[in-house]
Amino acid sequence: MKNLIEYIVKALVDNPDQVEISVIEGKETMVLELKVAKEDIGKVIGKQGRNAKALRTILDAVSAKARKRSVLEIIE
Amino acid sequence: MAGLEFEGKTVKDAIENACSKLNISQRELKYDIISNGSTGIFGFVGVKKAKIRVYYHKKPESSSKRNEHQGTSDSFSSGIDPREVISLVDEAFSDLREETLLQKDTREEKKQKSQPKKQTHFTSADQDKDESIDSKALPAPTEKEVKSVDIKDDTSLESESFEEEKPSASETFLTDEMVDNCADLGLTALKKILEYLTDDVQITLEKTHDKLLFRIEGGNSSMLIGKRGQNLEAIQYIIDKIVNKNITKHIRVQVDVAGYTEKRKENLIKMAERLAQKTKRTGKPSTVGPMNAQDRRIIHITLKNFRGVRTQSIGEGYYRKLMIFPKQANRKKTPSDVTESENTSI
Numbered sequence: 001m002k003n004l005i006e007y008i009v010k011a012l013v014d015n016p017d018q019v020e021i022s023v024i025e026g027k028e029t030m031v032l033e034l035k036v037a038k039e040d041i042g043k044v045i046g047k048q049g050r051n052a053k054a055l056r057t058i059l060d061a062v063s064a065k066a067r068k069r070s071v072l073e074i075i076e
Numbered sequence: 077m078a079g080l081e082f083e084g085k086t087v088k089d090a091i092e093n094a095c096s097k098l099n100i101s102q103r104e105l106k107y108d109i110i111s112n113g114s115t116g117i118f119g120f121v122g123v124k125k126a127k128i129r130v131y132y133h134k135k136p137e138s139s140s141k142r143n144e145h146q147g148t149s150d151s152f153s154s155g156i157d158p159r160e161v162i163s164l165v166d167e168a169f170s171d172l173r174e175e176t177l178l179q180k181d182t183r184e185e186k187k188q189k190s191q192p193k194k195q196t197h198f199t200s201a202d203q204d205k206d207e208s209i210d211s212k213a214l215p216a217p218t219e220k221e222v223k224s225v226d227i228k229d230d231t232s233l234e235s236e237s238f239e240e241e242k243p244s245a246s247e248t249f250l251t252d253e254m255v256d257n258c259a260d261l262g263l264t265a266l267k268k269i270l271e272y273l274t275d276d277v278q279i280t281l282e283k284t285h286d287k288l289l290f291r292i293e294g295g296n297s298s299m300l301i302g303k304r305g306q307n308l309e310a311i312q313y314i315i316d317k318i319v320n321k322n323i324t325k326h327i328r329v330q331v332d333v334a335g336y337t338e339k340r341k342e343n344l345i346k347m348a349e350r351l352a353q354k355t356k357r358t359g360k361p362s363t364v365g366p367m368n369a370q371d372r373r374i375i376h377i378t379l380k381n382f383r384g385v386r387t388q389s390i391g392e393g394y395y396r397k398l399m400i401f402p403k404q405a406n407r408k409k410t411p412s413d414v415t416e417s418e419n420t421s422i
Contacts, residue, residue: 046317058310061299061310
């Protein structure tokens with residue numbers, strides 16, 4: 001799951017090497033904390049949050065298959 | 077003391093009239109207002125003259141004037157009809173009266189000028205209604221018409237841009253090499269995403285110079301589509317972003333799972349036609365809830381040639397929704413109907 005988000009985000013941003021994802025596993029939920037270069041934050045969030053929304057939708061779908069809940073946090 | 081009636085277009089005019097006829101200043105004049113009078117509509121329907129009754133006191137004045145006034149007051153006291161006297165006085169002061177009337181006329185014209193202006197503005201916006209509408213209803217329809225004209229322009233532009241997408245792209249299409257690169261990029265990304273969602277899928281790729289279409293068959297299609305197609309939409313969006321990141325020209329990316337987009341398109345067209353019929357029947361605008369640009373586009377195009385309604389997108393971003401309005405000119409079948417259709421076709 002982490003790999004998937006990492007792959008997508010790296011494809012979206014200008015500085016793929018600065019993408020960092022840390023995973024906080026809980027019992028039922030999983031929190032993905034996403035850090036990108038400062039100038040790439042806009043690209044991850046997108047216009048009106050569309051990119052972030054699409055990312056979260058995909059994450060939801062993937063984690064539903066694993067019978068889990070996931071939260072994607074974008075950290076400045 | 078004598079009562080004498082004077083008329084004028086307004087009370088003020090009547091007073092001036094009385095003063096000039098009796099040769100006294102306004103301060104000396106004592107009067108009652110009988111009727112205020114009205115200018116009517118546009119100054120030609122229902123005009124009433126203002127009437128005042130003047131109480132005139134005899135005063136010690138210079139002899140010649142006094143004699144004159146003596147005469148008039150005498151005639152009152154001897155019971156002669158005051159109207160006759162008025163006519164006499166009128167004759168005597170006819171020149172003066174004409175002058176004042178002229179002044180009034182010019183004033184009246186000035187008043188009227190402002191209203192006909194509005195009317196011409198109105199007629200330019202809409203030809204078929206101007207005769208039957210009375211003055212009070214004038215301003216509101218004008219605004220409406222102007223607004224709707226603006227809106228019409230917007231929609232026509234929007235639907236135009238939808239239609240012109242293909243030809244404009246074909247003028248500046250990407251080279252085959254670039255398309256292949258994009259297709260490879262999209263395909264690897266899609267495979268990567270799909271492997272987390274479902275197993276055993278076959279992806280077929282159709283590519284034209286401005287569009288990539290990925291067809292996905294097999295696997296857990298409900299998982300891929302998601303609730304109301306949201307997963308599919310998200311996947312398509314992300315692939316679109318990835319593919320279009322490094323190229324200057326935009327290439328459309330479409331992802332289809334088991335013919336879902338086709339089905340959705342059919343449903344949307346059915347829904348659009350149903351709503352358009354309803355709008356036409358009731359004469360009230362109807363709204364199609366928030367949806368993505370592709371879906372709105374389908375509805376716009378479906379209803380573009382649907383007689384009696386027009387469509388417009390309202391709102392921003394996620395809350396942008398599509399409204400179907402009844403066409404106002406359709407209520408009357410007039411020459412403006414022709415211009416209307418011309419407007420939309422431009």
